[in-house]
Amino acid sequence: MRVFITGASGWIGRALVPELLDAGHEVLGLARSDEAAGTVAAMGADVLRGDLTDLEVLEKGADSADGVVHLAFGHDFSRMDAAIRTDAAAVGAMSAVLAGKPFVAASGTPMVPGRASTEQDDSVFAGPVAGRGDIARAVLATAEHGVRASLVRLPRSVHGEGDAHGLIARLVALGREKGIAAYVGDGTQRWPAVHVLDAAHLFRLALEQAPAKTVLHAVGDEGVRIRDVAEVVGRRYKLPVASVTAEELGFLGAILALDQPASAETTRELLGWRPTQPGLLADLEQGYYG
Secondary structure, eight states: OEEEEETTTSTTHHHHHHHHHHTTOEEEEEESSHHHHHHHHHTTOEEEEOOTTOHHHHHHHHHTSSEEEEOOOOOOGGGHHHHHHHHHHHHHHHHTTOTTSEEEEEEEOOOBTTBOBOTTSOOOOOGGGTHHHHHHHHHHHGGGGTOEEEEEEEOSEEEOTTOOSSHHHHHHHHHHHHTSEEEETTSOOEEEEEEHHHHHHHHHHHHHHOOTTEEEEOOSEEEEEHHHHHHHHHHHHTOOEEEEOGGGGHHHHHHHTSOOOBOOHHHHHHHOOOOOSOOHHHHHHTTTTO
């Protein structure tokens, strides 16, 4: 299969491209800069120059492929409305030429008060990212036009060696800046997590096997307590562990304050996906984030 990937040079893309190539697929990766193009080419993939605003380029890439994995998204919280509008237009452009082909899009696990979210829960997001739920539903709705559309919902932490910009990397960097390994409140809030290599494997399985309108959860750890994360960070980087208010940590504090575990039971039953890489706490012990 020839696969067109947006975000091919990004954190998950750099794991997915080798995963697909090793499985015998061909890859065409979208690249918006010379640096990104070099990264994609170095992995052995073909390069298509452009970004999510280049709708004709996106349509060309999707039309030339046997399937699409959509990973790219602008994560600038100061311009989230614009990023969501851009993403919605990109999904529309690619899906218009994908009848009969698989279309796998990245999304996020939802939060359900009092329990772990499941694949059966709706894609509901709050605050500035609320529009991402609309996009997730729009992706699945393309199945009505013959697209084999599926969602891979990612947890709050997609961790592994080389993670430089994810929430855990930011948490460690903020802790070292402030001189404490912080958690919010009593620290019993839980985060789901997955190793980047396990996530990449699930994206491949979804591309190859997932039926239309399938929702999948790339969740290795169903819920890691934030205080446990802080204690590993404190021990690893010799920082005192302390409770803080959410306001003291800015946008990261608001996320840390939420209990948001997620289950992947249905995903494992449907596709036989079994995470094999280290969990979040074991990865933190390796010192990748220093």
